[in-house]
Amino acid sequence: MNNTAANSKKDTVTQSRQIEQLFAGVDTQDGAGVKLTRVLTQQLQQRLDPYLMLDNFKSDNPDDYVAGFPNHPHRGFETITYMITGRMRHRDSVGNEGLLQNGGVQWMTAASGVIHSELPEQEDGAMEGFQLWLNLPTKDKMNDPWYKDFQSEDLPKYTTEDGVDVTVIAGTSHGVEGAVTRDITEPTYLDIHLPAGTSFSQAIPADHNAFAFVYRGTVDIEGREVPTKTMAILKNDDNTDGVTITADSSEDTKVILITGRPLREPIVQYGPFVMNSQQEIMQAVTDFQSGKFGEGA
Numbered sequence: 001m002n003n004t005a006a007n008s009k010k011d012t013v014t015q016s017r018q019i020e021q022l023f024a025g026v027d028t029q030d031g032a033g034v035k036l037t038r039v040l041t042q043q044l045q046q047r048l049d050p051y052l053m054l055d056n057f058k059s060d061n062p063d064d065y066v067a068g069f070p071n072h073p074h075r076g077f078e079t080i081t082y083m084i085t086g087r088m089r090h091r092d093s094v095g096n097e098g099l100l101q102n103g104g105v106q107w108m109t110a111a112s113g114v115i116h117s118e119l120p121e122q123e124d125g126a127m128e129g130f131q132l133w134l135n136l137p138t139k140d141k142m143n144d145p146w147y148k149d150f151q152s153e154d155l156p157k158y159t160t161e162d163g164v165d166v167t168v169i170a171g172t173s174h175g176v177e178g179a180v181t182r183d184i185t186e187p188t189y190l191d192i193h194l195p196a197g198t199s200f201s202q203a204i205p206a207d208h209n210a211f212a213f214v215y216r217g218t219v220d221i222e223g224r225e226v227p228t229k230t231m232a233i234l235k236n237d238d239n240t241d242g243v244t245i246t247a248d249s250s251e252d253t254k255v256i257l258i259t260g261r262p263l264r265e266p267i268v269q270y271g272p273f274v275m276n277s278q279q280e281i282m283q284a285v286t287d288f289q290s291g292k293f294g295e296g297a
Helices: 278-289
Strands: 019-023 024-031 034-040 050-061 069-074 077-085 087-092 096-102 104-109 114-120 127-135 146-151 157-159 165-170 186-194 199-203 209-216 219-221 223-226 230-234 242-247 253-260 268-270 273-275
Touching: 019 223, 050 209, 077 087, 077 096, 077 165, 087 104, 087 146, 087 253, 096 104, 096 146, 096 219, 146 242, 186 199, 186 242, 209 219, 209 242, 223 230, 242 253, 268 278, 273 278
Parallel strands: none
Antiparallel strands: 019 230, 024 034, 034 050, 050 127, 069 114, 077 104, 077 127, 087 096, 087 114, 104 146, 157 165, 165 186, 186 253, 199 242, 209 230, 209 253, 219 223, 219 242, 268 273
């Protein structure tokens, strides 16, 4: 699903947001020892509301990923896994199953509770991707779980006049609607590939939080350099209407841009459970231990 640069509606940015802060992330392990970089940490949840976490995993050493993520529970939020390179099998307690592979996306709404596993279907080669946690509003936290996977060819894509390739995972960009939309959190999730020296602009509502993560090359945002494997939190400013990202003149660049409308609700997290109060967290633990999330996949 690819559109050319001749989109009828283009995002015009008259004043770009500036960078508030840069973060390189924290190297850690999750699942059964999968090595990854936690880019959006728990300390940034209020600042980047409605987003709770962003992990970046990248390795060509199977010892870093082959054990995967065996059965584990979630409640109260959504997970969006974007596989740049690799193959991973999803199974869950609701009966969903899907193969996540090169360029594909898995969107899972855990809501009232689900147990799932994500296990590699490869024993060598590179594996690279992202997992993003998106909070649910209070009224939706106890809804039924939902799951959908999208292969690369299912994701809306377009190319600008300057040759910038954009994949629209969520939200809307230059008139192209993404694979998923959400009415309350209004997430926008773009994967942007910029040839050396080119620029890309994206409109962002003034009340939305926004950040960019560079995973190849170097970019410039309003005169400040963002090196590879670095997240830039974009400053909230009522006088701005979006962001303009410019690739370094010497190399092609790849960056994900994520924006969303903050919920401004209490965030209480205990491991894989994210609710609004400690009491709700205790109930989530009780429900999981008593089998109310169903059987593992």
